[in-house]
Amino acid sequence: MKLKTYQQKELLDVIEGLSAVYDKVRLVEPEECREVKLNPDGTLSEGAPCFCAWNSSQRCVNCSSLRACRSLQKVEKNETFRDNQYHVMSVPVLVQLPDEEDPVRFVVECINRAQGVERMNLDGYGHHQSTAPDTDENGVQVNTGNALYDPLTGLKNWDGFYRSVRERMQAEPDQEWVIIVYDIMHFKMVNEIFGVSKGDEVLCRIGALIRSKIGPGEECARLESDRFSVLIRKEHFGDTFSISASREIPDLIDSPLFHVHIQAGVYFVRDKSLPVFAMCDRAKIALSMIKNKTHLKVSIFDEDLMRTIRHEQYVISEFERALKDGEFRMYLQPQVEKDGRVIGCEALARWVTPDGKIIPPGDFIGILERSELIVRLDRYIWDQAVKTLAAWSGTPMENLYISINISPKDFYYLDVFTYLEGLIEQYKVPRAKLKLEITESVVMRDALKQLALVNRLHEQGYDIEIDDFGKGYSSLSLLKDISADTIKIDKEFLRETDNDVKSEGILCSVLDLSERLNMRVITEGVETSKQLEKLIRLGCHTFQGYYFARPMSTDWFEEMFQECEGILTGTDVTVNGDSV
Numbered sequence: 349m350k351l352k353t354y355q356q357k358e359l360l361d362v363i364e365g366l367s368a369v370y371d372k373v374r375l376v377e378p379e380e381c382r383e384v385k386l387n388p389d390g391t392l393s394e395g396a397p398c399f400c401a402w403n404s405s406q407r408c409v410n411c412s413s414l415r416a417c418r419s420l421q422k423v424e425k426n427e428t429f430r431d432n433q434y435h436v437m438s439v440p441v442l443v444q445l446p447d448e449e450d451p452v453r454f455v456v457e458c459i460n461r462a463q464g465v466e467r468m469n470l471d472g473y474g475h476h477q478s479t480a481p482d483t484d485e486n487g488v489q490v491n492t493g494n495a496l497y498d499p500l501t502g503l504k505n506w507d508g509f510y511r512s513v514r515e516r517m518q519a520e521p522d523q524e525w526v527i528i529v530y531d532i533m534h535f536k537m538v539n540e541i542f543g544v545s546k547g548d549e550v551l552c553r554i555g556a557l558i559r560s561k562i563g564p565g566e567e568c569a570r571l572e573s574d575r576f577s578v579l580i581r582k583e584h585f586g587d588t589f590s591i592s593a594s595r596e597i598p599d600l601i602d603s604p605l606f607h608v609h610i611q612a613g614v615y616f617v618r619d620k621s622l623p624v625f626a627m628c629d630r631a632k633i634a635l636s637m638i639k640n641k642t643h644l645k646v647s648i649f650d651e652d653l654m655r656t657i658r659h660e661q662y663v664i665s666e667f668e669r670a671l672k673d674g675e676f677r678m679y680l681q682p683q684v685e686k687d688g689r690v691i692g693c694e695a696l697a698r699w700v701t702p703d704g705k706i707i708p709p710g711d712f713i714g715i716l717e718r719s720e721l722i723v724r725l726d727r728y729i730w731d732q733a734v735k736t737l738a739a740w741s742g743t744p745m746e747n748l749y750i751s752i753n754i755s756p757k758d759f760y761y762l763d764v765f766t767y768l769e770g771l772i773e774q775y776k777v778p779r780a781k782l783k784l785e786i787t788e789s790v791v792m793r794d795a796l797k798q799l800a801l802v803n804r805l806h807e808q809g810y811d812i813e814i815d816d817f818g819k820g821y822s823s824l825s826l827l828k829d830i831s832a833d834t835i836k837i838d839k840e841f842l843r844e845t846d847n848d849v850k851s852e853g854i855l856c857s858v859l860d861l862s863e864r865l866n867m868r869v870i871t872e873g874v875e876t877s878k879q880l881e882k883l884i885r886l887g888c889h890t891f892q893g894y895y896f897a898r899p900m901s902t903d904w905f906e907e908m909f910q911e912c913e914g915i916l917t918g919t920d921v922t923v924n925g926d927s928v
């Protein structure tokens with residue numbers, strides 16, 4: 349469920365409005381089990397532990413606010429207090445605090461005495477009373493027990509940890525703190541291979557090790573299954589942090605095949621008014637960045653990391669909507685012969701937001717590739733490309749081709765062959781006008797199968813281009829196995845380096861090789877006349893680069909093509925007036 353995000357002032361108004369209807373309305377932070385107050389000046393102050401309101405000595409195990417917070421749904425329950433029945437409604441909300449980039453999750457609790465009874469007497473509210481049992485929705489007594497410790501390791505559990513952290517921070521307000529969350533890598537495998545009792549033993553020994561490392565006034569806990577956490581003083585950080593590199597850890601299991609590895613996510617507490625769970629979340633976010641990277645032991649949360657994650661989440665969550673709303677556009681960048689004659693173009697995606705901002709592919713292609721959404725985008729761009737080719741029939745652009753990018757994921761999640769054939773059939777476009785740009789990574793995995801597919805596309809009449817040649821691990825042996833028509837030399841080759849002689853040598857060899865293999869060569873990233881002259885001298889005939897034109901919308905491309913009558917004259921790219 350998507351929660352509404354309130355500005356602080358807005359939520360204060362809502363609480364005030366609700367107070368006219370309910371006997372008591374309060375804002376709570378259920379993970380820490382405490383009431384919070386939003387002050388009009390933007391600060392946050394802590395109220396009493398919430399369980400006091402219900403006359404119990406610790407957290408109500410049927411806490412509706414905790415359930416609301418976890419399920420992101422409104423939760424209601426009945427509660428008994430001084431022999432009276434109350435109705436509690438817990439509504440999760442997000443609140444944008446002035447100094448925080450991300451909204452923080454709280455719960456609004458609305459409490460009413462059960463119907464037909466006079467207004468709730470709030471005398472006992474907020475004060476610790478003698479214990480009385482909690483009841484569940486059906487009025488059944490539930491055990492409030494000592495729920496602050498983990499019975500397996502004897503360490504505190506998350507509930508105990510959150511509360512102790514709060515207490516420590518209050519007790520020493522000038523102290524700087526660090527929260528670390530530890531995760532045991534592949535812990536499931538320990539249970540599966542060595543059995544649950546071995547798994548329990550590992551957890552206990554790690555728990556004991558962590559406990560042995562923390563100093564007076566510091567805290568440790570087992571948050572959940574194989575996750576531990578500590579609150580330590582900043583100056584103590586170096587020592588405790590060493591847990592994940594501790595020599596004892598890998599030997600916890602006596603097996604040559606399996607070593608225990610621990611990773612740590614670290615959050616240097618910047619804002620002590622944040623709910624403790626939000627602090628732990630930051631440490632967990634840092635941890636998630638190194639998940640499955642066995643060689644990395646520690647990851648420290650910082651704002652850049654947060655921005656990256658926030659951006660990634662934005663792209664993934666907005667993608668479907670943006671695609672549906674037509675925010676993704678196909679841009680075209682001309683490909684020209686050495687005399688400036690435009691012979692075709694490359695289709696490149698752009699994300700144009702409703703406020704006119706253009707998000708470049710570097711900011712979303714990688715994310716979409718990791719999440720497999722790239723397939724949806726590529727299909728859309730390919731559709732646009734084929735439609736455009738069809739629309740150009742009978743116009744001055746009739747002889748141009750369009751190169752489309754094919755991501756490795758397309759080969760895994762899509763029947764590329766059938767899909768392209770469907771487009772060709774639908775729009776009646778000659779296959780040779782649609783060039784397919786693939787990178788070597790397409791055929792890296794499952795090489796035989798992918799090579800067969802690429803070769804089949806080639807036999808069918810599509811032009812195959814090997815993109816980004818020279819970037820990464822291009823192997824010359826690939827050229828022997830793949831039926832490709834064109835090599836696209838990466839712009840990296842044009843970068844001026846200390847090793848110009850060497851890169852010119854490689855460029856010459858690639859051009860020579862392509863000639864022997866009867867392949868066409870395009871060099872991309874041409875920005876200056878100097879680069880162009882050199883490339884022509886070395887024997888390259890086709891170019892793509894800012895020197896001739898940047899990628900542009902289809903309308904603009906068509907206008908440009910007609911205006912220049914298909915011949916572009918280049919201009920050196922300049923930065924602050926200087927030629928680059």
Ligand code: C2E
Pocket residue numbers: 681695696697698708709710713722725726729753754755815816839872873874875892893894895899
């Ligand atoms: P690419 O396929 O290597 O595309 C060429 C990139 O070089 C484009 O970046 C283009 O704008 C840029 N470029 C061209 N001439 C110059 C130049 O003279 N100087 C410089 N500095 N750059 C130049 P762009 O449009 O930002 O695209 C980046 C990458 O994103 C593309 O690299 C491609 O890998 C990927 N991409 C873009 N659109 C799509 C798409 O629809 N599908 C897939 N799968 N990938 C796409």
Ligand code: CA
Pocket residue numbers: 694753785815
């Ligand atoms: Ca490309």
Ligand code: CA
Pocket residue numbers: 815816836838872
């Ligand atoms: Ca390229």
